Amino acid sequence: MTYTVDIINKAFVNDAGIATAVIRNLGLTLSNGEFVTLLGPSGAGKSTLLNLIAGLDNDFEGEIRLSKPDGKTARVSLMFQEPRLMPWLSICENVMLVCDGSTSQRRSSALHWLSLVGLSGAEYQYPAQLSGGMLKRAALARAFACEPDILLMDEPFSSLDIPAADSLRQLLSELWQKRRTTVVYVTHDITEALTLSDRILLLSSHPMQVLEDVRLTSQRPRNPLENELLALAERFKQSLADPA
Numbered sequence: 454m455t456y457t458v459d460i461i462n463k464a465f466v467n468d469a470g471i472a473t474a475v476i477r478n479l480g481l482t483l484s485n486g487e488f489v490t491l492l493g494p495s496g497a498g499k500s501t502l503l504n505l506i507a508g509l510d511n512d513f514e515g516e517i518r519l520s521k522p523d524g525k526t527a528r529v530s531l532m533f534q535e536p537r538l539m540p541w542l543s544i545c546e547n548v549m550l551v552c553d554g555s556t557s558q559r560r561s562s563a564l565h566w567l568s569l570v571g572l573s574g575a576e577y578q579y580p581a582q583l584s585g586g587m588l589k590r591a592a593l594a595r596a597f598a599c600e601p602d603i604l605l606m607d608e609p610f611s612s613l614d615i616p617a618a619d620s621l622r623q624l625l626s627e628l629w630q631k632r633r634t635t636v637v638y639v640t641h642d643i644t645e646a647l648t649l650s651d652r653i654l655l656l657s658s659h660p661m662q663v664l665e666d667v668r669l670t671s672q673r674p675r676n677p678l679e680n681e682l683l684a685l686a687e688r689f690k691q692s693l694a695d696p697a
């Protein structure tokens with residue numbers, strides 16, 4: 454099963470009525486269960502593309518087809534750089550918000566995901582009581598707890614220090630291997646892209662287009678210091694420094 458994204462033109466119009474094209478002629482097919490990273494320069498239009506896929510912005514020319522074989526539309530979940538938890542709800546209640554079923558089923562599902570992300574014991578704490586890394590874990594639990602068909606992640610670990618970000622990437626990789634949802638992950642960190650992805654779409658600066666579509670081996674964990682990956686990293690670095 455595949456999902457297709459075909460953006461002919463996405464532009465923003467400023468107060469003077471002048472339109473600037475951010476995405477033009479960008480087509481991509483997402484296969485069910487694959488981990489795709491959008492790697493591109495800052496300001497290229499990556500977050501804009503995620504908003505279009507999520508249906509948060511419908512003002513574009515083109516078509517996004519997210520239907521499943523049963524005719525239903527794929528369930529989409531988003532994780533942003535900021536955890537965006539409700540401060541007046543406990544961590545458990547925040548995760549329960551996205552779960553289906555009776556209250557006890559939703560609680561049990563939330564507790565299950567919170568334990569998978571290592572937050573057992575903190576379930577009834579409030580967001581203000583948690584560290585930045587714990588908040589990201591809670592946001593990750595919430596992102597998976599709604600059982601999404603497609604998980605969109607916009608630089609989710611970029612504000613963390615290196616060890617915390619590494620440990621969350623490892624956790625994400627484990628969760629994704631357990632529950633093979635389609636992931637579309639935005640970053641401008643080449644090592645992160647090489648560590649996590651099945652496939653990397655190297656993007657141009659805006660108007661954003663796909664410059665390269667690179668498929669990696671399914672081997673996990675992946676060592677970004679392998680020769681082949683180092684060569685790829687070097688090529689990506691040049692493209693990002695000198696965007697087309």
Ligand SMILES: Nc1ncnc2c1ncn2[C@@H]1O[C@H](COP(=O)(O)OP(=O)(O)OP(=O)(O)O)[C@@H](O)[C@H]1O
Pocket residue numbers: 465466475493494495496497498499500501502641659
């Ligand atoms: N609501 C908006 N109105 C006007 N311009 C916008 C709007 N949202 C984004 N833009 C512009 O569109 C371009 C792409 O922005 P976007 O945030 O999608 O890029 P990005 O690739 O995600 O960047 P970064 O990696 O820095 O987060 C930028 O020039 C930005 O200023």
